[in-house]
Amino acid sequence: MSHVAVLTSGKREQTKVANRRAILDAAREVFAELGYESATVRDIIRRTGLASGTFYNYFRSREEVFEALADDGAARFRPILRACWEASNSFDGYLRAAIQAYFDFLADEHESWQAHRPAGERHPRMTVQTPEMERVFEEVRDAFLMAIERGGAPRVDADYLAAACIAVARQVGDQMLERRPIDTVAATDFATRLILGGLPALPRLAT
Amino acid sequence: MSHVAVLTSGKREQTKVANRRAILDAAREVFAELGYESATVRDIIRRTGLASGTFYNYFRSREEVFEALADDGAARFRPILRACWEASNSFDGYLRAAIQAYFDFLADEHESWQAHRPAGERHPRMTVQTPEMERVFEEVRDAFLMAIERGGAPRVDADYLAAACIAVARQVGDQMLERRPIDTVAATDFATRLILGGLPALPRLAT
DNA sequence: ACAGGATATGACAGGGCGTCAACTTCCGGC
DNA sequence: GCCGGAAGTTGACGCCCTGTCATATCCTGT
Numbered sequence: 001m002s003h004v005a006v007l008t009s010g011k012r013e014q015t016k017v018a019n020r021r022a023i024l025d026a027a028r029e030v031f032a033e034l035g036y037e038s039a040t041v042r043d044i045i046r047r048t049g050l051a052s053g054t055f056y057n058y059f060r061s062r063e064e065v066f067e068a069l070a071d072d073g074a075a076r077f078r079p080i081l082r083a084c085w086e087a088s089n090s091f092d093g094y095l096r097a098a099i100q101a102y103f104d105f106l107a108d109e110h111e112s113w114q115a116h117r118p119a120g121e122r123h124p125r126m127t128v129q130t131p132e133m134e135r136v137f138e139e140v141r142d143a144f145l146m147a148i149e150r151g152g153a154p155r156v157d158a159d160y161l162a163a164a165c166i167a168v169a170r171q172v173g174d175q176m177l178e179r180r181p182i183d184t185v186a187a188t189d190f191a192t193r194l195i196l197g198g199l200p201a202l203p204r205l206a207t
Numbered sequence: 208m209s210h211v212a213v214l215t216s217g218k219r220e221q222t223k224v225a226n227r228r229a230i231l232d233a234a235r236e237v238f239a240e241l242g243y244e245s246a247t248v249r250d251i252i253r254r255t256g257l258a259s260g261t262f263y264n265y266f267r268s269r270e271e272v273f274e275a276l277a278d279d280g281a282a283r284f285r286p287i288l289r290a291c292w293e294a295s296n297s298f299d300g301y302l303r304a305a306i307q308a309y310f311d312f313l314a315d316e317h318e319s320w321q322a323h324r325p326a327g328e329r330h331p332r333m334t335v336q337t338p339e340m341e342r343v344f345e346e347v348r349d350a351f352l353m354a355i356e357r358g359g360a361p362r363v364d365a366d367y368l369a370a371a372c373i374a375v376a377r378q379v380g381d382q383m384l385e386r387r388p389i390d391t392v393a394a395t396d397f398a399t400r401l402i403l404g405g406l407p408a409l410p411r412l413a414t
Numbered sequence: 415a416c417a418g419g420a421t422a423t424g425a426c427a428g429g430g431c432g433t434c435a436a437c438t439t440c441c442g443g444c
Numbered sequence: 445g446c447c448g449g450a451a452g453t454t455g456a457c458g459c460c461c462t463g464t465c466a467t468a469t470c471c472t473g474t
Contacts, residue, residue, distance in 0.1 A: 037268075037270050061244075063244050063331065066331075067331065122336070124270065124273075124274070124333060124334070124335040124336075125333075125334045125335065125336070126331060126332075126333055126334075127331065127332045127333075127334055128331040128332065129329070129331075129332070156397075157397060159382060160379055160382060160394070160397050161401075163378045163379055163381070163382045164375045164378060164379055164397075164398070164401055166378065167374035167375050167377065167378030167379070168371045168374055168375060170374065171370045171371060171373065171374030172367055172370055172371055172374070174370070175366060175367060175370045186410070187367070189410050190364060190367050190371075190409060190410060191371070193405065193408040193409050193410060194368075194371055194401075194402070194405035194406075194408070194409060195401070195405060196405075196408065197404055197405035197406070197407060197408025197409070198400065198401035198402060198403075198404035198405035198408075199401075199404070200404060201400040201401070201403065201404025201405075202397060202400050202401060202404070203393070203396050203397060203400060
């Protein structure tokens with residue numbers, strides 16, 4: 001037996017990870033099929049074959065498993081964002097790359113969710129602020145701060161700017177997914193130009 | 208007896224309206240205190256003194272009363288938005304007025320909600336797309352379309368632009384509410400400049 | 415004053431929630 | 445190997461919420 005896989009090779013650890021994944025996957029399906037409102041903890045756990053009590057060994061509530069799903073998404077996206085930062089040398093380039101990456105990511109996720117969903121019901125939209133999302137926000141803001149530091153961008157309110165960028169990306173992204181064909185390049189172009197165009201016009205902070 | 212008030216003066220109509228209002232007000236309080244998740248239909252109805260069954264004469268579910276609350280907010284804002292449109296003669300003026308009006312509205316609402324809320328718990332954020340919100344979106348988009356028609360703005364994708372503006376307003380608005388003192392003017396300045404500055408840089412539609 | 419329709423009431427059946435004592439499975443020490 | 449105990453799973457249970465419905469109450473128009 002090799003040493004490398006020791007950390008996760010215990011039977012206990014394995015099933016723990018597997019069960020958590022099974023619950024998350026089942027939850028994603030159930031939320032997609034029934035909507036957040038009508039989905040129950042038992043709908044989720046039933047699909048895994050586990051007992052109802054087991055659910056509560058992994059999550060405290062339906063709400064928490066939903067948060068975990070969202071966090072999972074942000075956690076998967078963050079390294080991509082990081083890569084954009086490292087691959088680009090100009091501020092403009094970073095912003096465009098990041099937005100393009102986000103839209104591609106969205107389109108990708110969209111496909112995998114699409115499969116399960118029955119015809120269009122109007123499910124309300126639930127948004128949570130998870131720790132990973134907080135980190136994404138910080139990463140974007142810090143990128144702006146560094147750009148300002150280096151003189152690559154004017155000295156503006158980085159918190160507002162990061163909030164605005166994320167907001168634009170999310171909303172334009174949603175709209176993009178409604179259209180056929182899904183055109184991530186056009187959407188990226190729109191969002192990027194809006195932000196980069198607006199940047200020089202923003203009010204400057206006192207130094 | 209005068210004729211004018213007949214439409215709403217019947218006792219039945221009065222209590223109907225009063226009960227609906229009572230339920231909505233109670234719901235707002237309960238959602239603020241307990242969060243959407245843990246609030247129950249009975250928590251809401253208990254606070255009104257009505258019987259549990261009565262709730263279902265007015266709303267089909269907790270979800271629906273929540274939607275009604277959101278719709279109510281949008282419905283109260285829409286005439287303000289309309290007034291901005293009628294009071295302004297330039298596109299730039301309209302946008303600034305609309306955003307300022309929205310931030311003032313937000314700050315106002317914020318105060319009335321604030322009272323009930325116990326110290327910061329991390330409630331997930333629920334967003335619904337109500338009919339009134341849809342109308343707000345359309346109103347904003349149509350304002351853009353008219354501005355384009357008149358040559359007051361470049362020929363850009365009005366749907367994306369409206370989505371982006373609303374997104375920026377919402378997100379920057381949220382951030383604004385977190386800061387002390389709440390400065391609606393600074394937030395308006397930021398959002399307005401971002402959008403108006405970005406506008407000329409946007410990709411043009413083929414004619 | 416009265417008949418009839420509209421609305422309010424609260425008890426009730428159904429079911430989801432979260433817990434817990436009993437059980438099973440795994441791990442480390444001998 | 446084998447055993448003692450820790451870790452994890454199970455499903456039945458009590459609690460509470462949900463949505464309904466027969467009944468009672470209250471308008472309203474005549």
